[in-house]
Amino acid sequence: MNIVLRLAWRNLWRHTRRTWLTIGAMVFSNTLLVFMISLQFGMYGLMIDNTLQVFTGHMQVQAPGYKDDQKMRQTVPDIEPLAANLREKFQTETIAARGWAFGLASSEERSYGVGIFGVEPEFEAYVSSVPGLIKEGRYLRENDAMEIVIGSVLARNLRVAIGDELTLLGSGRDGSFAAAVVNIVGVFESGVVDIDRNFAEMPLKTFQDIFYMEGAGHQVVISAATLDDAELLRPEVAAALPEGSNLVVHDWDVLQPGLKQAIQADMSSAFFMYGILVILVAFSVLNTQLMSVLERTHEFGIVMSLGLRPGRLGRLVILETALMGLIGLILGAIVGSLFTSWFTVNGLSIPGMEEMAANFNLPARIYPQVTPWTAVAGPLVVFLFTLLAAAYPALRLHRLHPVEAMRAN
């Protein structure tokens, strides 16, 4: 084996330039793959986290059908005891009850429609980033105060400040007319205009009074430490729901189908591009190895007539390719990781992309992270295709007739 390895290594360097050019193709593709994959999966993680932490959480307990229609009367009855129960059962704070309604908010000068959340002030901060985004004033405190916090764009459009009153008009759970006057105690700013323009939060008890909820709400939001934990938690939550209730537990990807599908759509177009890159490298290798086999027809003829089996020669060719591929893999992974690490430190921002990024709750500057997986996944695929590409030249050897081969030059 040792001698075959040595032979393969020497054969590789017969044409230094050719070998390096082929390796160059691998390194180029590998570098791109490492960078793109690191960036891509880093972005997906950010997109998911940033989107879920605003309102959605990792899962929600809801009435059946609520997810699609969000109708007022699709409620979770006795929602606060239910949430308290779950908190106790799972020994965690990261579970909170909410109600949601739509209403017309009027100030002295302006009226705009807003989505109003009724939240448990004590627990909301564990499942949502909004309480931490208060820019002016304070977040909600008492569960039955006539208070409201609103987004910064909404505050600007309504021309209101902390301490002003806001009149709310809407329909209650039973379809009756609901109205109330509440005090603005805080303004939050997420930086995402759609969120800052369209939402307000008030204490759950107050919400229930105004909209005739009779103790009911619309969603129990549950956050887990990680996405993987969330997956494990879901069946347990489902099992912990009160007997005989028809409530359902929805995962984040059901609650935000757009998010998962945007990722899928992006992934399929990215994989198309990666596939093309890999195929092009494979062709490059195929070309090189075929040349290197063809030009050695004469010497292959000699060693075959001395008794060497074509299978052995085939393995030699594969081994040569594997060595070349290995150099490409290692160099590519290293160069790719270094290249990506530069952006890990300095960040990557594409001019003009800020707005697109905001659409997916992404910051304008992105810091891609190299993980062992992202550094090796792409190069490994390239390596495999490299070996595959060597199959044709290697198998061709079986058709070689020693005598004819020796006559070739």
Add this chain to the structure above:
Amino acid sequence: MRMLPVLTRLAWRYLWRNHRRTIIMLSAISIGVWAMIFMTALTRGMVDQMIKDGISVLPGHVQVHSPEFLDDPSVSNRIAIGDVELGRAFDSAGFKAWASRVKVPAVITSERESRGVTLLGIDPAAEREFSFVSYDDVEGRFLESVDDNGVVIGKKLANTLDTEVGKRIVLMSQDPDNEIADRGFRVVGLFTANMPAFEDSFVFISKKAAQKMLRIGDSTTEIVFLGDDYRNIEPTYELVKQRIDGSLDISRWYEVNTYLGTMLKVMDGFVLIWVIVIFLALSFGLVNTLVMAVFERIREIGLMLALGMKPASILGQIIIESMLLLAVGLAIGDVLAWATIQPLQGGIDISVVAEGMEMMGASSVLYPKLYWSDMILANVVVLILGFFASLSPAWRASRYEPVEAITKVG
């Protein structure tokens, strides 16, 4: 130059001397070029559709608002000019289409539910040409006149509100004095749209009904103009500018919806980067092939030089060989791309990821768009970069010492 036909013929024959290598390289180039054009056509198609959908909602290639309206879309920030005067200014100006409308945020309430919507008070006749709602596909009927008393809402919204054609809903907004302005309307039609979000967020009533409800006389909040093509709106923009009061805000569509504007720009950049990346991946193989081709015939090259062929001719011959290879590869790739895009013109159904596409602002049917300019760009970039990539091997070939080259043992 005299040598050109001979050199070309030589290059062509050399190319087919090692037909396996040439075929492999040709396959690689063809696949690369195919991928360049195919991928570009897909994304172009997507962005085109996004912009069309986006403009169809805005709609109007050039729009006029009161300066504060875009940030604070309230009826207080309306356009002070009445409809009669607007008609006098624009009717005879030669616009492809124009319309003034009332567009304000509002709350729609049924017996069961309330939702926030964008209320559009329109003249149905004026907007027929550029509305995203196709009037004939409306369940029930669309608005029929400028003082129609009905309301047309999206199917999805009707479902959320538990309402249907023939039932009544209430619209609430504010009048200029911030008094609540509300009125009951009978639902006369339900529309469907390309993107479900539109069905959720737009409500149509007639312009006169809107003006009466909001107590704004015959004024409106938005004037829109249509040009011939969204890519060429400057003439329309200039024409509007000449004919309207300078204190109003005149915007092009990509200034109103900056997301779509950047999309279009980012797309152009993406196409170029994609083409260059593919080319670079190809270039290693290309240079390699040339290096091999030169290496195999060092002795012949030496002989030619010894017989008096100028080094420049050797250089030219290698470059021509490379260009021929690329040209054939490009031709195959182009045809391949055209042949794969053509059958997909009817649209690719990607509704599996519809909601994800909607997040990007795209609809769930993808219509690939093959632009000649993109195809030409890909071809030109490949040829130019290919020329530079083949310079080095060609240069080396032309610098051989004849005697050394002839005696070199291959």
